């Protein structure tokens with residue numbers, strides 16, 4: 017075995033050989049090989065962020081986020097073990113606990129990545145005492161509604177707005193459990209930013225924070241993406257199409 | 259106001275990477291960072307407004323809502339609490355007729371809490387508008403209260419309020435060796451750059467900031483990494499509660515700290531050094547600035563140091579602004595670049611991609627002192643002390659229930675019992691070695707030794723005698739971690755708060771055995787999935803407590819097996835919906 021990854025290098029994921037290209041992380045290589053690892057803050061068009069930790073795996077016996085851990089030849093990676101699934105389950109429960117997620121009445125239900133990953137992991141309750149944060153809506157914008165109650169702080173909108181739209185409409189402020197999304201306006205209102213409906217930032221939120229107004233429930237609940245097929249199939253297919 | 263901001267930003271060259279330093283100055287002048295100020299700073303610095311708001315909202319010493327003209331922050335470290343800080347705080351709150359965190363109606367004063375201020379050997383302590391006052395007594399609180407009421411500017415308060423005592427109780431290899439200024443530098447330049455790295459490697463010096471990485475290996479990797487510039491960063495954030503040894507090193511031994519940085523600069527080929535000084539240590543700044551100036555005049559800093567062509571090195575000081583996580587080296591680098599102090603993803607490591615993405619050595623204050631002396635005295639001199647795996651000595655900050663709090667230098671391998679005896683501790687129940695992120699040691703383990711291979715330590719040594727309630731100590735630590743989590747990753751952001759809640763339930767006598775299982779689960783999650791060392795270690799103390807002080811937990815549980823339901827907490831949403839939080843809306847007087 018050599019130190020430098022070769023073009024035909026592989027690592028083991030739950031006993032299967034997964035090939036990878038130099039520079040790929042474990043998650044990237046796994047998805048490219050048609051193997052699903054749950055993730056929330058990762059997005060194929062952006063540099064891995066590594067904050068949600070839902071993609072945690074065990075690499076040669078040590079836990080780490082698969083979206084930021086570079087793939088190395090010969091690594092032994094565990095993903096679908098009960099131990100790892102249990103860690104992920106608790107992380108998803110943490111995310112439900114810190115926000116206000118009322119899925120049955122949520123416009124995003126069925127299209128929500130958090131909900132879908134929760135189903136995949138067999139999450140049935142929030143488990144912890146909910147924190148019920150006070151996060152008022154921002155309905156100031158004529159076309160867009162922000163429902164911060166559902167924000168999981170993945171920074172995808174921040175990254176999209178900064179790196180693709182070159183607008184920096186969103187940023188994070190505060191720290192710890194008080195960390196929260198802010199918009200780029202002295203008034204604190206979305207209407208006073210230069211967000212446009214065709215911005216990239218409009219399409220990346222994995223949950224239901226950034227909503228187009230007057231589009232609610234166009235597709236009825238029950239007929240939405242993850243109502244029809246589980247996320248582990250959808251995610252892998254999307255990767256193939258890309 | 260805007261005119262002042264233009265001048266202020268101008269003094270920093272309009273450089274957005276100096277944002278944290280700029281915001282510190284705004285705080286000092288205006289008392290808070292208002293929305294129009296944020297807008298104006300963003301314009302002047304060509305940054306997005308949201309970015310500036312994000313940075314201003316991250317650091318505890320920055321206020322984005324109005325505070326009193328006098329902002330008093332009581333140190334909330336457990337040793338301050340043990341020395342009576344909560345009673346003193348109450349005295350001040352009552353005197354101003356305000357609640358904790360509230361601003362008096364006339365806008366004169368607000369009183370809040372802050373994490374350990376590094377004055378544990380002379381607590382209780384507080385900060386007023388960023389200036390530290392130690393050894394609080396009812397009389398001193400009375401004096402402070404009167405000065406505030408009179409509206410007297412803090413700069414004009416009597417000097418004796420601000421004196422900091424020095425308790426250097428035991429000197430050994432580092433503290434006891436005299437070094438003529440420049441002796442380490444001369445020896446290093448005589449050995450050449452590679453020779454200097456080799457000498458440090460041979461000394462077996464390991465980092466004193468916590469992780470214990472080989473200093474020689476770190477310097478070597480930095481020297482070998484490709485880059486346009488290289489940097490040496492002195493980590494003087496010293497945020498771990500109970501740690502104050504760097505505070506003393508940055509005073510009497512400050513010349514050795516700068517000499518160590520200069521030696522490191524020579525060894526790795528860096529021309530610039532940065533000291534990241536925690537904001538709490540503002541009182542050290544004038545003397546440090548004067549020292550740098552003196553060394554420039556003496557040819558120990560600047561271009562062509564000691565007449566050696568190409569030996570160019572100078573040092574700049576940055577101040578922190580109240581964030582423990584900024585002691586983590588990559589978060590520290592983010593903060594130095596004027597951003598939120600969020601730990602970076604690794605790899606790449608700072609030795610290849612550090613400050614401004616250039617190869618950077620980050621070392622603890624004590625590591626740099628050792629490096630300066632090793633350069634002068636040689637590897638063998640250093641390696642002769644300590645244990646084979648832990649060469650040299652360790653400087654301990656001893657506080658809590660001891661007769662003589664202060665700093666103690668002992669060779670690595672010294673037993674905990676020896677330290678306790680030296681400091682005059684009696685009836686000791688437990689010691690928190692290395693601070694809340696370290697190891698909670700019980701009486702049966704006092705013959706264990708402080709060394710990387712046994713009980714490692716970043717320098718804190720907090721002693722608790724048998725009159726103390728271990729659970730309250732752990733509760734204090736749980737609050738600390740919840741307050742200091744940067745919030746980047748899910749496990750630490752939510753887990754530290756969940757840990758605090760569950761432990762709070764147990765401490766209040768409302769916990770069940772299920773809560774104990776939950777605490778174990780949360781600490782497992784923190785350790786396995788957190789992004790940085792803060793989260794990895796945030797459950798250590800509670801875990802140690804559960805293993806070593808289990809009876810203390812079991813005595814507190816309201817029931818050993820029936821899960822308890824906190825009815826009052828469950829009513830919180832109802833209270834919120836009805837906008838009520840009065841006593842009548844609670845099931846007991848303690849409230850949520």
Ligand SMILES: Cc1cc2nc3c(=O)[nH]c(=O)nc-3n(C[C@H](O)[C@H](O)[C@H](O)COP(=O)(O)O)c2cc1C
Nearest residue numbers: 465466467493495496497585586587621622625791
């Ligand atoms: C949350 C956290 C806080 C830290 N605080 C400090 C600190 O205040 N001072 C310090 O030297 N190292 C601190 N460290 C360790 C640094 O990340 C780093 O390992 C150290 O500065 C390297 O220097 P050394 O090799 O000389 O120890 C901290 C680490 C973590 C995870």
Ligand code: SF4
Nearest residue numbers: 167168170171173221
């Ligand atoms: S609004 Fe959505 S995309 Fe933005 S941080 Fe929150 S969850 Fe992520």
Ligand code: SF4
Nearest residue numbers: 745746747750790793
């Ligand atoms: S563990 Fe995560 S949330 Fe905690 S301080 Fe580190 S990065 Fe921030």
Ligand code: FES
Nearest residue numbers: 066068069071083
């Ligand atoms: S997907 Fe890897 S940390 Fe979020």
Ligand code: FES
Nearest residue numbers: 119122128166223
């Ligand atoms: S189901 Fe609505 S945000 Fe998740």
